[in-house]
Amino acid sequence: MTVESRTELVPLRTWFGLRWRGYDRTEVDDYVAELETDLRLVTADRDAAEARVEVLANRLKALQEENSVLQEGLHRICLTPIDPKGLPERLARMVQLAEEERREVVRDAQIKALMIVAEAEARQHDLEDEAAAKREEAKEDFRLAMSLRRAEALRALAELRDIAMDEAARIVAEAKLEASVIVS
Incomplete structure (x- = not known):
């Protein structure tokens, strides 16, 4: 039996050996089918969490x-200077004032750019932290779900084994009793 990581988590056995008066096959098959359905739901939840992480990474x-x-x-705006040497005095003064205003605008723009960069880096860290937290949460949820399912399956199998062993002991005792009656 092959296991596909997106559809099956654990290759569960859906058949059991038949014993004389051993177990109710339909009940066990239904139980195992229910377990497989639950595992598929857990897988779907994991896949949804992975998709959300991918959306956050794209963002x-x-x-x-x-x-x-x-x-x-x-950077492009800051690299276009004007040479005031070739201009008349009035235009040179206008260029000087414009240059001062440009420096002020550039300084304000640089401050705003630094603020935007800091905000973007903060957003980036927040998104990375959120993505990491979602991944860890998905992993932990998956691990817990698998542990619970495994424990439940082991408990059910132990109960079935105990029932089968009790039934076998009863049948052996009856056979011995019948054999001693026949021998007598």
């Missing part, structure tokens, strides 16, 4: 790209 990448574009635009 983080988009924010990083937006930040890069903003930084490139700021």
